[in-house]
Amino acid sequence: xxxxxxxxxxxxxxxxxxxxxxxxxxxxxxxxxxxxxxxxxxxxxxxxxxxxxxxxxxxxxxxxxxxxxxxxxxxxxxxxxxxxxxxxxxxxxxxxxxxxxxxxxxxxxxxxx
Amino acid sequence: xxxxxxxxxxxxxxxxxxxxxxxxxxxxxxxxxxxxxxxxxxxxxxxxxxxxxxxxxxxxxxxxxxxxxxxxxxxxxxxxxxxxxxxxxxxxxxxxxxxxxxxxxxxxxxxxx
Numbered sequence: 001x002x003x004x005x006x007x008x009x010x011x012x013x014x015x016x017x018x019x020x021x022x023x024x025x026x027x028x029x030x031x032x033x034x035x036x037x038x039x040x041x042x043x044x045x046x047x048x049x050x051x052x053x054x055x056x057x058x059x060x061x062x063x064x065x066x067x068x069x070x071x072x073x074x075x076x077x078x079x080x081x082x083x084x085x086x087x088x089x090x091x092x093x094x095x096x097x098x099x100x101x102x103x104x105x106x107x108x109x110x111x112x113x
Numbered sequence: 114x115x116x117x118x119x120x121x122x123x124x125x126x127x128x129x130x131x132x133x134x135x136x137x138x139x140x141x142x143x144x145x146x147x148x149x150x151x152x153x154x155x156x157x158x159x160x161x162x163x164x165x166x167x168x169x170x171x172x173x174x175x176x177x178x179x180x181x182x183x184x185x186x187x188x189x190x191x192x193x194x195x196x197x198x199x200x201x202x203x204x205x206x207x208x209x210x211x212x213x214x215x216x217x218x219x220x221x222x223x224x225x226x
Contacts, residue, residue, distance in 0.1 A: 034214075043117070043203055043217030044156075088154055099144065099168050101215060103156045 002027045002093050006104035013081055014112050021076040021107045023065075023091030033074040034092040034101065035065055044090060050074065061085075086111045116140050117218040119204050125224045126194055133190045134221045136204030142216070143209040144168075145187040147179060150201040150220070162187055163209055191223075199225045 007022040025031060032051050036044040048059040055067040065076045074091060091104040117138045126132050138145060146169075147159040161169035165181045176192045187204060204218040 036217075038154075041220075043219050044205075044215075045217070046214045049214065090156060099161055099163070099209075100146070100158050106154045106156070108154075 002031065002095065002098075002102045004091050004093050004102055004104035006089075006091055006107050008107050009105065010108045010110065012110045012112060015083055016080045018079050019077065019081050019085075019109065021089050021091075021109065023074045023076065023104055025072050025074065025091075025093045027072075027093060027095060029095050032094045032096070033065075033067060034094070035059075035063070035074070035076050036090045036092060036103075038088040038090065038106075040087070047076075047089070081109070081111050083111050083113065085109060117204055117206055117216050119202075119218040119221050121221060122219065123222050123224075125226065127226055128194055128196060130194050131190070131192045132194060132223070133188055134202055134204075134223075136187045136189070136218055138185055138204075138206040138216070138218075140206055140216060142206040143184060144207050145181065145184070146205040146207075146215065147187065147189050148203040148205060148217075150203060152200070156203070160187075160189075194223075194225045196225050199223055 003026045005024045013019045034049045035047040037047045038044045048057045050067045058064045063078045088106045092101040120135045144163045146161045150156045159173045160179045162181045178190045181187045201220045203220045205215040207213045207215040
């Protein structure tokens with residue numbers, strides 16, 4: 001069975017500092033990996049996804065994540081965060097033929113001015 | 114022109130009551146989901162329907178009964194509400210298959226007193 005572990009429940013950083021949100025998964029088969037973001041009092045939105053090909057994927061708002069098969073990780077990074085990045089971030093995994101996503105526990109990113 | 118909509122947004126009710134949450138998507142997707150997000154933000158899938166057919170039922174108490182009158186609608190009926198049912202319930206939709214992005218509704222915050 002697939003599982004996802006987000007190693008940090010909360011990550012506080014200062015504005016314009018870099019950030020990394022960690023995600024590890026366990027699966028014995030090929031996987032698809034996702035990062036979703038949940039802004040306060042809203043539903044989840046897809047931030048970026050890895051399906052195949054280049055292991056480095058980017059979002060339109062400056063986030064990037066790298067699929068590392070040997071370390072079974074899919075960490076999310078941003079070189080310089082903004083106040084507006086304050087949100088809950090969820091890593092999720094699926095596999096070919098599966099009809100569901102398995103979500104991690106979420107990481108609350110708090111940006112301090 | 115909201116993609117995935119849910120009603121109501123807030124629901125406060127007493128233990129033992131029966132309530133329903135409605136969900137509609139206008140994206141033309143084949144698959145719809147119900148998720149439960151607890152107070153610690155943990156997100157867990159409850160049900161999934163594909164073209165009105167139940168494909169995932171994740172050991173949810175049978176007090177919860179999903180109903181899909183057509184592929185654009187997935188409603189959730191809850192009988193005999195309990196305190197532990199208090200949570201945010203999210204509806205989501207996607208094209209068929211776990212590789213695709215899921216689009217989430219804004220959520221329904223259910224409070225059972």
